[in-house]
Amino acid sequence: MASPANRSEPVRARNARWRGALAVLEEMRRESGVTRAAVARRLGLTTGSATEITARLRDLALLAETQAATSGRGRPTTVLGPHPEGPLVVAVDIRQEDWRCAVAALDGAPATVEAEAHADRDPAAVIAAIGRAVRRVHDRHGHRVRAVSVAVAATVRSGGVVQAASLGWDAVDLRALTADPRTPLLIGNDATLAGVAEARLGAAAGAVAALHITIEVGIGGTLVVGGRPVDGATGAGGEFGHLPFGDPALRCPCGARGCWDLTVDGRAIARHVGDPPPRDPRTYALEALRRARGEPAVRAAVDRAAEAFGGGLAGLINALDPDIVTLGGLAEPLRAAAEPRFTAALTDGLMRFRRADPPPVVAAVLGEAGALHGAAAAALDHVLTEDGLNAWAAFVGAGR
Template sequence: MSADRPAGTEGLRRRNAALVLRSLRQLGPATRAELAQRTALAKATVGVIVAGLEVAGAVAEIASGAESRTGARGRPGRPVALRGDSWVGLGLELNVDYVAAVVLDLAGEVRLSESRPVALDDGVEQALTDLVRQVAARCRAAGQELVGATVAVPGLVRGDNRTIAWAPNLGLEGPGLADLVAELLGVPVRVSNDANCAAYAESHHGAAVGAEHALYLTGTVGIGAGIVDRGELVRGAAGFAGEVGHMPIGDSAATCGCGRQGCWEASIGLHAVLAAVGMPELDSPLESAAAVAERAATDPDVRAVLTRVGEDVGLGIAMLAGVLDPEVVVLGGYFVPLGELVLGPARTALDRRLASAAQVRPELRLSTLGIQAAALGAAEQVFADVFAGELDLTSG
């Protein structure tokens, strides 16, 4: 928290409250005196902020084995912690063949996590609508207050965080999806790129925790990248950074969902891999990939396909590493069950393509968050305005 400084004027009360909330989220429970030391806010200011947050149900005093004393007269200071039973954020993912939901509380704990395949006779929007209604009902039954919701989609989302500009694998465009979910929930709703959401989740909860510069690659029908620098997403001028699936890498004759040929995802996306090994798609990308991995154990032709996929993965990462210089690259989605069947050839290809021995090969890691990574990151992003002081939990 050393980089955070207090906002000393009366008009910046929300930012001071956010400073306290961030301290509790990042560093854990603390007494009011300790919070004053962490944030450099006056003790009296911290006392007022904590009192307001207690009334709002955002924080609560907790019992400790030995209540701490700070040298001041009066009763011992009691630690304050974020409450996890009141305020929650809803993260949703809408993908080609599945939908997912994660409910995350203010303290950063997952309260609900669910994914389900999209039935052939249902559209993806109908599948998402059904999931949203069920999750919202469960939140209400648990007495949880929704701060907002974020929907992760495999496509380009404009800077207003509502308008889908291009999602070739879904066929959606415009603000309609945000409007639909907002009508169902009655709370503010954002739409965000799925790779960005998953990258945000990995940097806060998963395989990229502690890495200052990380790159995340989705592993679904499409291939996208999320770029994280010091815990924050890099979105580019129009918010479209990370649209790597359409780089011209791999089989130049392979037809992509975007209508062109030779795109990276047309060679390493899930549908491309299943077609190459002659296997059907199952209920989720993870199940499909697990079946491919099982077959690869006894079928040299399948292993050969995965070696070729891994080489194409490594070639693309080499190009991205030369531009972005990440210290960690996290592979998610269907890449996880395939593991070293893809990672081994990818490392070999990456080493072969690095321009100089001085260039450090980024560490390749598998996602630890499962198919709900994007939904988890979407839920975490709901609280971004709270921790930035843009949304005040005490105002209601």
């Protein structure tokens, strides 16, 4: 297993044969429906070079061209898109209550092909169900599938799951998710991958340092600098929910005490209301946000969770210095439900010099698809390399 690649800049190919091709394909990934003329202008290519590169990519079933709509005078151009017989990647998102399996072409847009609630949270049962879905994709598309990338609600270290507190898992082996052992398997934390997608494609596109925070069951997130997540020496960084911002009397399922996780999600709201711990904290939180409009006790519990969220976020801003913060999952609905309390806690927690010009805190735009987009991006980072294109060219040359 391998950790997801975390590049945003175009690959520096050793072989000049692929340098221009990779740059063109990166532009196609960056902007859906980009024209050949726009790509040539951005990359400083002559018309002849752009024509030659795109023709070679067409011949290798990597790129397709369609006539662009005419807009006034000038030479007609084409719109670039993935070839209908080109490489594909499988993106999987394993969440607390369900899983999704999607397929993406070289434009990186994941199309969900199967999704299912967990009939049983036993890891063997979950992995077996997803493995069957991945095998069906392989059966349908064969060697066009070049990588399988998994986003999982878990702590990921050195390319493997070491703990998934919300699923009740410790270390699990996900190698059964590849139908073909020759197909690379990439494993990443779901919040990290969602943050990468938001920084490359979403509300934080173009930011130097983007902090992504999501609330589902607990808090996840990542700091993305230049399109790369800052995930530590082994890939296990970004476990913001396990910072000791909470009540030290509370033991977290992760094993630590005082985790921030336990102060902001549905478990915290239920505890403040006096309800028993919910089996599905996410659904409980959504219902509590709705009930807060008419039930004072629930309103007070939501306010407390929002305050804990705002104060902890201030600490992350002080420590990490992002130029934008994006909120995914339930983070934005929680802020919106108790905005004055959230903002007051955030402002009070910021260092004085930051208060006049704090980073904008905005809603993520990719929504529940963020982790799938990030998983697809990680897989394509792996495929769109000199070695990856050489392997694909050999496959095409052998008659596919």
